Amino acid sequence: MSGSSDLNQSYYAATAQAWETQAALACAEDCDVAVIGGGFTGLSAALACAEKGLSVILLEAQTIGFGASGRNGGQLIPGLRWSMQEIDAEFGRERAQAIFDLAYGAVDRVKHRIAEHHIQCDAKAGHLEAAYRPAHFDAMQRDAAFLAQHFGWEAQIVQPQDIGRHIHGGGYHGGIYDPQGGHFHPLNYALGLAQAAQKAGVRIYENTAAQTPADTGTHVQIRAGVGTLAAKHVIMAADTWTGGIAPELRSYTVPIMNYIIATAPLPDADQLLPSDAAVADCRFVLNYFRLSADKRLIFGGGEKYVQTPPTDIGAFVRKHIAEVFPSLADVPIDYAWGGAVGVTMNRLPHMGRKGNLFYAHGFSGHGALVTTLAGELMAEAVVGTMSRFDVFANLPHIRFPGGKWLARPLATLGLLYYAMLDRL
Template sequence: MPDPLNNSYYAATANAWDAQPAFAGEGEYDVAVIGGGFTGLSAALACAEKGLKVALFEKETVGFGASGRNGGQLIPGLRWSMREIDEEFGRERAQAIFDLAYGAVGRVKDRIARHGIRCDLKAGHLEAAYKPAHFDAMQRDAEFLAKEFGWESEIVQPRDMGRHINGGGYHGGIYDPRGGHFHPLNYALGLARAAKDAGVEIFEHSPSWLGDANARYTIMATDNWMQDLDPALGRYTIPIMNYNIATAPLTNWQDYLPSDAAVADSRFVLNYFRLSADKRLIFGGGEKYVQAPPADIAGFVRKHIAEVFPSLANTPIDYAWGGAVGVTMNRLPHMGRKGNVFFAHGFSGHGALVTTLAGELLAEAVTGTMERFDVFAKLPHRPFPGGKLFAQPLATLGLLWYALRDRL
């Protein structure tokens, strides 16, 4: 039976990829990587480039999870603004976090260029202010980021928003030319091909406990499925379901997104959207805190499209899909080690760039260079309260409160 969550534009337009065998035998490796998304693929590739013998185990297929289903938005930085990070951790730690988190842009673009990955990379990202107060805060953050860390972006006044978007009634925004968007599944497949070329053995349809693979080190990069590997680590995230659609190609796309930038608004439960290479509107809107998908994913997202672009309320929708995102309590990524096991998860919907960085930091840590890995590993984290039975319901109550604030 087809997966109702995987009727995606990305799967329909994926680059050619030869299915990889399941692991059912024995193997001796320096590193076993569990998870075939951006983090695991990046980690496996970086480890192989350091001369290690690497096997990657994916329970489904490469890019099956959030890495192959997300909105494709390349947003520099983390969920926290640099002003918040600076206030919380002090300038020295903030500078180290900035260097890595914002440097992730260059790491992704370098991988794309170095390996010739065809993933429809485009430049430009706009954060759109849902309320005037949001715009005030966004301006302060952008000015702080430019003054204190040298990262320049463009403050777009409300009267100038038409250069980027015609719709939504937004109250200004921040345009970052170094951000952008891409085809996430094709990026994942490109990393996988590069990893294979570097000597990584990739096994699909292979839960990590199958067979008898011995490895000196293990990297766990399963994000929302961390619970399956390590229940204690799994308590640090909860799954949030996101849903996306792709319309039929728009002949008049310039009327809606004239600069072809990706857009995400400033609501807690945000709308995010962009144009594909063939000028379809790829739109994500709303969240659900239960894992059962809506009976009609396209209908669920369509009402959010109508709020932003009323004239597209009835436009044909060719693809509709969804998936779970692992979210931490503080919405910062959770990285660390337990003996010879290293892990990274909880990118909280902001991981299209930072996951590549995380994989490379995991590879550094495995080979004994901990300094940059520790920048993230030392971020404070707490598990969700309530244990296995009550963590999700308690977190849902909190998330619903923030969602309600969007409407006030």
């Protein structure tokens, strides 16, 4: 979720761990690897590169975790937007296994980083995908059975009569509970990665906007703020800002605006979500929600396909809360914020390489886990180990049609169509 600072009046910003803002780049510097972007992807890439003995400089146009990494729903959902049934049917078993090993292995990478660096980010286990319609539950059960049989990933089928173990509200028709998923405080995770990266030797510059890198063949030159940077390799990790720095990548994603609120602490929070799992339903325009460490409901609902935010974000999200939890129709809302999610045409992350420049973006609202992995894969690729990076880099992608001026309006028409189907 990228966005302006007036959209980032978030619960996460209000409860962030201490972080000393880093100075902007103001001179000429050089390094082995320049990382552009201070979110999960860039921070994990920088940290992994430093661990490999490379000199690393990270440039962040705003502040660490300013974009999607610091303001998302905090839901840790294993896998990708495609089910493993879809991936297996599209790519065959051998490629599907490689994709599974990485996408689902991202869970352990995030858990490892949290434990290794003692990151205090309120990490909790458990994620429920809730069926909005009976037909959704049937499809979920087939997907879960396929995942268990062919890839050994066990999740729990929650029958409609047992949904109250996890949620009282929503009228859901069963679901899939994954104990290996979960939720966390995303901004504190980002700040924890930043602190770990600094300890590993990464030089971080905030409030330093990078211009389009110039690859000379022997090194890459970047103008950033009032300074300059020369690097052997560049890692682009700017997500929805990627197109502004690398125009040739602009048409691979469109930004979708999402909005989230945090209520006042709820005295009956444990009755609403008894297992303390994060919950997301399976509609195209989904609702997703969880409890914070201090028992607030953090709820995201609805999407907008124009970048102008609602006049009142709290009121915009409140109607979705009332649909799921009628008893909370008038609950006080203490924080309301939003931003843009970079979405690809096929909803799979877009990763690749152009000369000495590596990039990863377009996580399509499913990146809280995979972004950490993506950064580490790019670090591997920088030192010449391409095999795991190529698993994602070889995923097929097409540009949104319409060019610079029509791509977003055309994508919006398609998104509105699928959003309409939720209401039929």
